[in-house]
Amino acid sequence: MNIQNMILTLQKHWSEQGCILMQAYDTEKGAGTMSPYTFLRAIGPEPWNVAYVEPSRRPADGRYGDNPNRLYQHHQFQVIMKPSPDNIQELYLESLKALGIDPLQHDIRFVEDNWENPSLGCAGLGWEVWLDGMEITQFTYFQQVGGLECKPVSVEITYGIERLASYIQDKENVFDLEWTDGFTVRDIFGQPEYEHSKYTFETSDVDMLFNLFNVYEKEAHRQMDEGLVHPAYDYVLKCSHTFNLLDARGAISVTERTGYIGRCRTLARKVAKTFYEEREKLGFPILKQKEEQSND
Amino acid sequence: MTKKDLLLEIGLEEMPARFVTNSMNQLSDKVQAWLLEKNISFENIQAYSSPRRLAVVVEGLNETQEDIHEEAKGPAKKIALNDEGNWTKAAIGFCRGQGVSTDDIYFKEINGVEYVHVNKFIKGQETKALLPELQQIISALTFPKNMKWADKELRFVRPIKWIIALFGNEVIPFEITEVKTANETRGHRFLGKNIEINEAKDYVKALLGQYVIVDAAERKEAIRSQLSRIEEDQNWVIPIDEDLLEEVTNLVEYPTALYGRFEEEYLDLPDEVLITSMKEHQRYFPVKSQEGALLPYFVTVRNGGHEHLDTVARGNEKVLRARLSDADFFYKEDQKTEINTSLKKLEKIVYHEEIGTLAEKVGRVRSLTNKLSGLLALNSEDKAAADRAAEISKFDLVSNMVYEFPELQGFMGEKYALQKGEEEAVAKAINEHYMPRNAEDGTPSSIPGAVLSIAEKMDTIASCFAIGIIPSGSQDPYALRRQAAGIVQILLDQEWEVSLEDLIRAAVSLTAEANINKKDKQEIEEEMISFFKLRIKYSLQEKQIRYDLIDAVLGHHLDSIPSLVKRAEVLNQEKDAEGFKGNVEALSRIINISSKAEVVGEINTALFENDHEQQLYEKFLSVKENLEKASSEKDAYTLLISLKPEIDDYFEHTMVMADNQAIKENRLSFMAHLANMIKSFANMNQILVK
Numbered sequence: 003m004n005i006q007n008m009i010l011t012l013q014k015h016w017s018e019q020g021c022i023l024m025q026a027y028d029t030e031k032g033a034g035t036m037s038p039y040t041f042l043r044a045i046g047p048e049p050w051n052v053a054y055v056e057p058s059r060r061p062a063d064g065r066y067g068d069n070p071n072r073l074y075q076h077h078q079f080q081v082i083m084k085p086s087p088d089n090i091q092e093l094y095l096e097s098l099k100a101l102g103i104d105p106l107q108h109d110i111r112f113v114e115d116n117w118e119n120p121s122l123g124c125a126g127l128g129w130e131v132w133l134d135g136m137e138i139t140q141f142t143y144f145q146q147v148g149g150l151e152c153k154p155v156s157v158e159i160t161y162g163i164e165r166l167a168s169y170i171q172d173k174e175n176v177f178d179l180e181w182t183d184g185f186t187v188r189d190i191f192g193q194p195e196y197e198h199s200k201y202t203f204e205t206s207d208v209d210m211l212f213n214l215f216n217v218y219e220k221e222a223h224r225q226m227d228e229g230l231v232h233p234a235y236d237y238v239l240k241c242s243h244t245f246n247l248l249d250a251r252g253a254i255s256v257t258e259r260t261g262y263i264g265r266c267r268t269l270a271r272k273v274a275k276t277f278y279e280e281r282e283k284l285g286f287p288i289l290k291q292k293e294e295q296s297n298d
Numbered sequence: 299m300t301k302k303d304l305l306l307e308i309g310l311e312e313m314p315a316r317f318v319t320n321s322m323n324q325l326s327d328k329v330q331a332w333l334l335e336k337n338i339s340f341e342n343i344q345a346y347s348s349p350r351r352l353a354v355v356v357e358g359l360n361e362t363q364e365d366i367h368e369e370a371k372g373p374a375k376k377i378a379l380n381d382e383g384n385w386t387k388a389a390i391g392f393c394r395g396q397g398v399s400t401d402d403i404y405f406k407e408i409n410g411v412e413y414v415h416v417n418k419f420i421k422g423q424e425t426k427a428l429l430p431e432l433q434q435i436i437s438a439l440t441f442p443k444n445m446k447w448a449d450k451e452l453r454f455v456r457p458i459k460w461i462i463a464l465f466g467n468e469v470i471p472f473e474i475t476e477v478k479t480a481n482e483t484r485g486h487r488f489l490g491k492n493i494e495i496n497e498a499k500d501y502v503k504a505l506l507g508q509y510v511i512v513d514a515a516e517r518k519e520a521i522r523s524q525l526s527r528i529e530e531d532q533n534w535v536i537p538i539d540e541d542l543l544e545e546v547t548n549l550v551e552y553p554t555a556l557y558g559r560f561e562e563e564y565l566d567l568p569d570e571v572l573i574t575s576m577k578e579h580q581r582y583f584p585v586k587s588q589e590g591a592l593l594p595y596f597v598t599v600r601n602g603g604h605e606h607l608d609t610v611a612r613g614n615e616k617v618l619r620a621r622l623s624d625a626d627f628f629y630k631e632d633q634k635t636e637i638n639t640s641l642k643k644l645e646k647i648v649y650h651e652e653i654g655t656l657a658e659k660v661g662r663v664r665s666l667t668n669k670l671s672g673l674l675a676l677n678s679e680d681k682a683a684a685d686r687a688a689e690i691s692k693f694d695l696v697s698n699m700v701y702e703f704p705e706l707q708g709f710m711g712e713k714y715a716l717q718k719g720e721e722e723a724v725a726k727a728i729n730e731h732y733m734p735r736n737a738e739d740g741t742p743s744s745i746p747g748a749v750l751s752i753a754e755k756m757d758t759i760a761s762c763f764a765i766g767i768i769p770s771g772s773q774d775p776y777a778l779r780r781q782a783a784g785i786v787q788i789l790l791d792q793e794w795e796v797s798l799e800d801l802i803r804a805a806v807s808l809t810a811e812a813n814i815n816k817k818d819k820q821e822i823e824e825e826m827i828s829f830f831k832l833r834i835k836y837s838l839q840e841k842q843i844r845y846d847l848i849d850a851v852l853g854h855h856l857d858s859i860p861s862l863v864k865r866a867e868v869l870n871q872e873k874d875a876e877g878f879k880g881n882v883e884a885l886s887r888i889i890n891i892s893s894k895a896e897v898v899g900e901i902n903t904a905l906f907e908n909d910h911e912q913q914l915y916e917k918f919l920s921v922k923e924n925l926e927k928a929s930s931e932k933d934a935y936t937l938l939i940s941l942k943p944e945i946d947d948y949f950e951h952t953m954v955m956a957d958n959q960a961i962k963e964n965r966l967s968f969m970a971h972l973a974n975m976i977k978s979f980a981n982m983n984q985i986l987v988k
Contacts, residue, residue, distance in 0.1 A: 086457075107606040108613065109602055116443070127456075129312060143457075152446075153446075
């Protein structure tokens with residue numbers, strides 16, 4: 003099965019489980035969790051079920067397109083369900099079957115893996131799912147987001163698309179993966195992988211990046227003070243990506259690192275709180291709507 | 299009385315493997331404690347677990363609680379009866395409270411006073427009616443990490459999926475997080491089905507039919523025997539790491555061991571790297587030849603049966619290949635980095651905000667290493683090796699490999715140092731300075747390694763104590779207790795007679811120079827000394843040495859540790875010997891009376907009044923001289939107790955606290971000199987003799 007069909011299959015599966023199919027969010031980010039469709043929507047009492055593909059940028063993992071296992075940008079298929087359904091593990095295992103992975107022919111295990119992202123004030127408990135020893139999915143019950151306790155709890159399922167595809171297509175090199183008939187990952191992402199790696203490690207303007215971090219940070223705070231959560235959050239994401247670029251370049255010393263992570267965390271906490279307050283002002287409309295529907 | 303069996307099973311989403319065994323035992327302990335508290339007798343209790351379930355089976359549970367007969371004491375007779383001899387309100391109230399009538403009252407005397415008593419009888423309730431309390435037992439289970447799910451309030455290890463509470467063949471009704479008890483369990487996630495359990499005794503067998511070995515011990519043995527089967531078939535050796543076996547046991551419900559291989563070229567990687575990649579990341583068992591060399595194979599334990607093992611093996615091989623190729627890349631990259639470049643990086647790594655950078659720590663460790671080398675009068679070769687090893691002891695911490703596999707610190711340092719042309723002794727010391735790495739690990743085998751290890755650990759302890767990080771109760775985030783125990787063990791293994799107090803003072807001077815100390819130097823030293831004394835005390839207790847003997851040898855200065863331990867051992871051997879009591883009493887007498895000495899001056903023999911004083915004095919001089927030449931602690935002990943006859947004679951004929959001030963002071967000074975000599979062996983007066 004090529005990647006395109008994998009994505010279509012997962013979309014169909016989760017759409018049938020009542021997930022809204024979203025598109026990737028258009029600001030650079032390191033993981034699907036950082037999309038506002040996850041980070042912000044996991045906050046507060048409103049139900050929320052979505053699935054989307056998220057291109058995720060990890061500047062430090064860039065290898066000029068040379069390494070068979072590492073990418074500057076990989077793809078995650080992200081599912082968020084709030085509150086977490088009772089049969090979520092079974093729903094997930096059915097999605098693997100839909101991808102042609104018959105659990106009876108493999109060794110599938112749920113191995114403890116607790117997820118923490120201190121720079122976003124996030125923590126969750128769950129597993130990494132192993133398929134014949136390979137970690138193909140992160141499975142997390144969010145306990146805290148942006149420093150706020152999750153109530154109700156969302157479950158997040160993150161499939162590593164290239165990982166899973168390399169298993170399904172039995173390829174050793176990520177660049178040989180078939181995206182769709184006649185197109186491999188190399189065809190589509192080979193050049194950007196090289197260029198982004200070169201940019202990240204060699205040509206980026208460090209002074210400009212430091213400067214941008216400060217500018218973005220200031221703008222994020224300013225917009226939050228206006229109660230404009232989404233524009234503010236875009237700048238939080240930009241701060242985070244800029245920090246990742248600087249870090250990958252080795253421009254941030256260990257001592258400074260703690261300081262920058264602290265600044266990101268402050269932003270994340272503030273944006274989480276602002277989002278909650280703004281939804282509360284609106285009367286948590288999705289919750290209200292759901293309650294009305296169930297009363298009908 | 300009729301009996302029935304009880305089955306309690308909590309079905310869960312996969313628990314963390316490391317919590318399973320403790321949680322199982324906790325459930326069993328809590329059920330047992332509850333049965334005892336409720337006076338419900340039973341014949342046997344057995345605990346079961348798998349990644350998805352915690353269970354107990356109680357056999358032969360009585361259908362009713364035991365009846366309770368007990369005597370209750372009420373008010374005193376004079377309060378219970380009024381002047382007319384009628385029951386007072388106090389007596390009537392007491393009886394009402396006990397559920398009996400005043401006719402049941404009888405009197406019993408306690409300490410000469412008569413009190414109202416009644417015999418109470420409480421009829422045992424039906425067990426069945428009490429069993430819903432199991433709900434509270436389950437809710438009260440605690441785990442190292444808890445979570446919430448969906449919109450439930452309960453915090454638990456993982457979401458609860460089903461509960462069986464079966465007494466005889468009846469379901470005991472209760473619910474937790476909207477999960478109602480039933481008699482249905484779930485089999486293996488893929489191979490099994492949901493099935494009903496009719497009674498507790500069917501439980502284990504019924505689950506086995508659904509591909510779940512629910513007896514954890516049996517599951518572990520199954521894995522063990524499958525591993526040895528593979529060993530035999532392939533003529534391999536598969537060393538069993540018990541922690542790994544325990545973890546794997548709790549990762550699967552139906553284990554099947556299988557093996558896979560990897561490319562031989564990866565055998566060029568250091569063994570530790572291969573083993574860590576396999577064990578830590580993949581939970582594989584590495585495979586060795588009969589000669590003990592790693593082979594390009596691994597064994598994994600699948601959660602399932604024998605079908606499609608090839609597919610499973612192939613998948614696992616692919617994962618390991620990717621990991622080893624990563625490790626190979628890091629290994630090659632690291633080899634390109636010069637040691638000096640790495641050392642420069644240490645200047646930017648903060649060890650602890652209040653203690654400073656890693657480079658600064660290395661500087662102190664190096665000074666302390668040289669100080670210790672000097673105290674031990676090491677030869678110039680060992681001294682140079684220890685110094686260089688100290689200087690570069692942490693350079694591998696900034697390598698790619700240690701970043702990926704932190705547990706390889708030291709191992710990689712040794713490898714890389716050798717590749718960079720460092721001497722073997724230096725490289726080895728870098729590795730060994732982390733030893734003992736855990737309770738099972740040995741101490742460094744080389745002298746430079748042992749010196750560096752002591753210096754590094756002592757600096758860690760001193761700098762932590764300097765900023766107030768002192769272990770207390772379960773709080774010991776920097777594992778300082780383990781490090782102190784490590785220092786003690788190294789000194790013992792090397793039989794180094796160096797004074798531990800001197801070492802402590804040297805370490806605290808260095809942290810003082812570095813402006814780390816937040817308290818007075820002396821206070822830090824004293825805290826460290828009592829911390830070490832406690833470590834030594836535990837280590838002596840493990841040697842089964844009587845506690846008062848331990849206190850006696852720890853009562854004085856903390857100098858040579860090997861000597862201290864030997865003194866404790868000598869006392870422990872001698873404690874049952876004939877005359878021990880008398881010897882200890884004689885020596886204690888000296889120590890006890892010496893405490894009255896206000897100033898200790900020279901002994902003036904001209905002030906002696908009787909021969910016994912002179913005799914004891916001469917004996918003292920000869921013992922003192924011989925002690926310096928004594929070749930063992932046993933000899934030293936024999937010398938000390940040889941003082942007994944002279945001591946006894948002395949006290950029989952001499953009044954230490956004489957009226958004449960000069961004579962008294964002289965005698966007390968004499969006693970103090972004697973006491974110091976005795977105390978340097980042990981505080982004999984702390985030994986208990988009957």
